[in-house]
Amino acid sequence: MEHLGTDETMPLILDDVTVQCDATRKEAMLSLLHDISRQRQVVLFSQEASVRDWAATHLDAADSDSLISLAVMA
Numbered sequence: 001m002e003h004l005g006t007d008e009t010m011p012l013i014l015d016d017v018t019v020q021c022d023a024t025r026k027e028a029m030l031s032l033l034h035d036i037s038r039q040r041q042v043v044l045f046s047q048e049a050s051v052r053d054w055a056a057t058h059l060d061a062a063d064s065d066s067l068i069s070l071a072v073m074a
Helices: 023-036 049-058
Strands: 012-015 042-045
Touching: 012 023, 023 042, 023 049
Parallel strands: 012 042
Antiparallel strands: none
């Protein structure tokens, strides 16, 4: 299902989808999701520092990318 309602494209919301990936697959998955984000909103939740680091390196606010880091709970 691509659309919600009339002509709105549904966002893609994912939670820890890279947790079972090795480093090579994780890089490929994140690159693919970044490509997809050019056509639809992608929201990715992750607890992995490597995912945060990838996002900090590859995302660009000028291209409507955002990285939001939540505070670590003790």
